[in-house]
Amino acid sequence: MKRAERLHAISEMLRRSGARGVSAERLAREFEVSVRTIKRDIDALENSGASIWSRPGPGGGYGLAKSAFLPPVSLSPTQAVALMVAVSVSADAPYADLARAGVRKIMDVLDPKTRKRADELAHRLWVNSPPSSSRATRSAIETAMTEQKVLRIRYTSRDGTTTTRDVEPVLFASTNCQWYLIGWCLLRDAMRWFAVSRIERATVTMTACRGHTIQEVGEPPMHARPVHGRND
Template identity: 65%
Template sequence: MAREFSVSVRTVKRDLAALERSGTPIWSRPGPGGGYGLAVGSSLPPVTLSSAQAVALLAAVAANPDAPYNDLARAGVAKILDVVDPRTRARAEELAARVWVDAPVSASRAVRSALEEALADQRVVRVRYTTAAGQTTTRDIEPVLFASREGRWFLIGWCRLREAMRWFALERVERATVLAEERSGHTVQEVGEPPRTSHPVSGVRSTR
């Protein structure tokens, strides 16, 4: 499962534990042919989604390949489409064929996965980073947040090399390794206010 979604085993275990705490009846079977699944006879609330809403999700994910947790978002959208009614899914597939995107990936999948894991698990991450001036260094970073600015994604965190909060462009990170060490107490407030054109994704509200 960790390999399929390009995340760590720790992340999979954490998410499964969260599902169990929410009351979702999950079974597990060890060994070859084993895995995790939803208990027989149980069900989740039905998903009601229009074909246009489904395509909106597909377009958002496809147009932002460098966005944090994009691989998980793709998997989530695929799962949603698996449970919508066949007629809606067919309409969504037909409409999606008429929505084109051109969004090349600038950061490697391995780098993105490591940075995502470090932020989610609050761990220090060691990166090989090249600045705009061409200087390459190895740094230990305490990740605080991801930010998008002018079409580029950044990891913002406390740089132990510079002893200051820094913005790191994802496409300039050559390698990233999550360390066992937990990050200290650096907060979003230390980063300052987001740019006027930016806002936390938690600020998105339903338009219904």
């Protein structure tokens, strides 16, 4: 299991544990990693905004604060199908696997009548998405961005030249139906755009990024905007 997937699974286990919480030792056994790794994962979840509480001592552990739980979800069948379409046509987007898992959770909590109507409508939509890059490569890229660690990539440029580079990830961008990793390239000592589809291999290093900012990337493509759930 890749780290991004494990982080999601840990947050789900913490959510299910409720007020009881779950110990680091139990999490370590569940995911077959060390307690030290679990504690690093908990730190990563907290840094990403998860509201995690901890209780020290015998019988202690970790849990998710009540404020971290989603309230009851109420969607129309067409809204539910719109979410399915969005993740289906964006299979190569960053964190697409987690998006699909999120949609499945939303579908699970819909009332049976709405879910049935949504399923019926979903069968009337076909999507033909091209194959995406390998799951291992995408997972490494996503983890490096989330944790702000230097990423080592094997990259083939448009002219066919293949190089190995260390990159400090700054942001993901989608333009002209292509996803790019934009980051500070230590080989070129400059900001560079890397087409994700041309990243053949990626490994997360233990080196922390130095804090290059989005402003250093320059002007965004026309009509580009940050991803968020608001209309403003």
